Amino acid sequence: MLKSIESVQNEKVKEWKKLLQKKGRDTFNQYIVEGFHLVEEASKNPSLITSIIVRQDVTVPEWVPSSADVFEVSNEIAKAISDTETNQGIFAICKKQEHLIPKQANSFLLLDAIQDPGNLGTIIRTADAAGADVIILGEGTVDPYNPKVIRSAQGSHFHIPLIKGNLFEWVERLKETGVTVYGTALEGAEAYHTVEPKLPFALILGNEGNGVNPNLLEQSSQNLYVPIYGKSESLNVTIAGGILLYHFMNKAHS
Structure with a gap:
């Protein structure tokens, strides 16, 4: 189900913005990914993704995991949570991975x-x-x-x-x-x-x-x-x- 957010003062948006800083990433144990290529790569491991965020003029891609919450946001919000000057209008909130050493690592x-x-x-x-x-x-x-x-x-x-x-x-x-x-x-x-x-x-x-x-x-x-x-x-x-x-x-x- 698509959820709509219009205000940059929304608590979700404030939390997403904090992920642009290390302190916020450490606090929430999450990070933000933006752009079609990177979000699609993240989507190949659906368990990593908690939320997908799309700008109002962007169509939600078919490959978005069904397990993720999907938010539609204003252009103003997309700019606020982006680390680039011209964002592509799609973002993913990902959980930090707990990596293990592969047994056959050489x-x-x-x-x-x-x-x-x-x-x-x-x-x-x-x-x-x-x-x-x-x-x-x-x-x-x-x-x-x-x-x-x-x-x-x-x-x-x-x-x-x-x-x-x-x-x-x-x-x-x-x-x-x-x-x-x-x-x-x-x-x-x-x-x-x-x-x-x-x-x-x-x-x-x-x-x-x-x-x-x-x-x-x-x-x-x-x-x-x-x-x-x-x-x-x-x-x-x-x-x-x-x-x-x-x-x-x-x-x-x-």
Whole structure:
């Protein structure tokens, strides 16, 4: 049944607006997704969705889960709950997922204080495309449910487990179970292409400005770098991460 809301002062609308901020997402344990592509991706797992919101001039798509509450809202409300300048007029309120490590997981991506939402979203999307099994989000990493992260990831949130954790504990845990842990560094490291990929593996990517915490690098099995042949001082973390992930994941698919 379609429910209509006209006022931005409605309590539901106030709650939805709070989901644009981390505090609100943490309070309600929910996040907001907008745009046809992302809402459709979320709809493939109906248990995640609590509500679908459509602007008055937008037709409710056939793929909307029957279990979700559907709200028709004014253009003013759509603007108020959107994180984009020009919204597509469709939104989903999703429950945060409780992710578990797949039993057969053999490829782990560990993220140390990735702060830019666009970078994190692109890394999640790249890891999904490369076929990585798990992403571990370390302390200082931007909230994965930030709207800009969600847009950059283009639906990969719904495909790959995202787990927050202490990276020092995770590195030790992985090494104890036979996982080779590769850090990334500019100094004291081996060129990535000289290293024969091994499964299972874990790869640590670091902060945009400071790189991986030096103490984490001391814990790793081996540290790698991506050679630069031109005049640039460094690669964006998303590009370096993509190169390294595909280098290792090629092993998994060969």
